[in-house]
Amino acid sequence: MQDDITLMNRVSIQDESALSLLYDKYSAALYGITLRICKDEMLAQEALQETFLKIWKNPQSYDASKGKFFTWANRIARNTSLNCIRSKKMFIQNTDLSVYEDKEVEEEPQDFLKLNGCLKNLDPHHQKAIELVYFNGLTHKEAHEEMGVPLGTFKSYIKQAVKKLRENYAVSILLSLFFIT
């Protein structure tokens, strides 16, 4: 985290190499999110590029005392992606709908968007809850409607999922420490 704060300090004095390092470190994780939200490679790339340009132009809006760099960058990426989708929808509404209408219906989930890592160890409904809010850009309110469960139930899904992830990651950290020693 200290590294990220240092890099952001350098970004705030217009150090391009610092932004380049942040990009190398986080672009894939953020692209994984923008792509899952946009479900369109061009839009996702646009959102990713815009995210880093916002970071470059407004580094002062990052407050390290309030959280990690990635949390802040993720919020930017998520909002930017949602805006890109809204712009695309507005564009479609203002143009010939027939060209696009069927395309959305036909869209199949792509293999590379399937979730990996510790998430796969979660129960399916926990996994789904996490996917909707963390990777698909839905709010808790939208996500509980999507899953067809009350908001309270949905929040408990998230809480339980986060707890299990915490346990899984703690175990994996212990295991990695064990193998290192």
Next chain:
Amino acid sequence: MDKKDIIASGMLEQYLLGELSADQCTIVENILAESQQVRDYYSQMESNFERMAQENAIAPPSQAKEFIMKAVANDTPSKKAHTLSRTKGKISYFTPIAAALAAIFLLSTFWMYYKWQDANEGLVEIEKETIDLRNRITVLEQNNTETQKWYQAINIPNTYQLTLKGNNVLPNSTAITYINHDQKTVILNPQGLPDIGEDKSYQMWADVDGEMINMGVILEDQKMVAMKYIEDAESVNITIEPKGGSDHPTVEFLISSAAI
């Protein structure tokens, strides 16, 4: 809301995602500032979320970074200033040369355009003249062919010439006829016949035993006219007739006669 409530309520998860309103954010941030326990909990949550995101990372195409770094390079004030100053220097040094070259180019373009237009007009004139000359050649060739034809026709041995001079009705008229009894041809040169108006025609007749037989209407605009050959004709005669000719000669307007 205390630290237990905030963990139980799920607000921290929403805070992490940026879903909360400004007021709710303030509440969460106040509790985070006050409670080390909540801070640790949230920090762990952030780390797990980051790890989860890294586990599900997808490498973006390389051109995405190129685009960003180019945009950033253009946006850097020092570079902007540097680029501007360099550009400014270049402008001040090269502007007069560029302007002069542009002016020369502009003038030469106009000159070339003018020349091109001129050449184009000349070409059109030449084309017109060529067509005119070609037509004249065609006419001359036709005339030549015709002359050759008539020349050959009257130059055959045994062709003899008769001059039909005008009588007192039309004393200034002259017509020349070429007769060949072997070939049975009569050719007339009517160019010596004066104009008698559009409503009248000259007509040629052969006298056979006192009877005038029609040899044809004379076409005045021709240099040479082939007339009908009549056997045993004793003389040839020319009369003035109504336009298109008559079946019988109008004797009062007999203008010329020559014995064969």
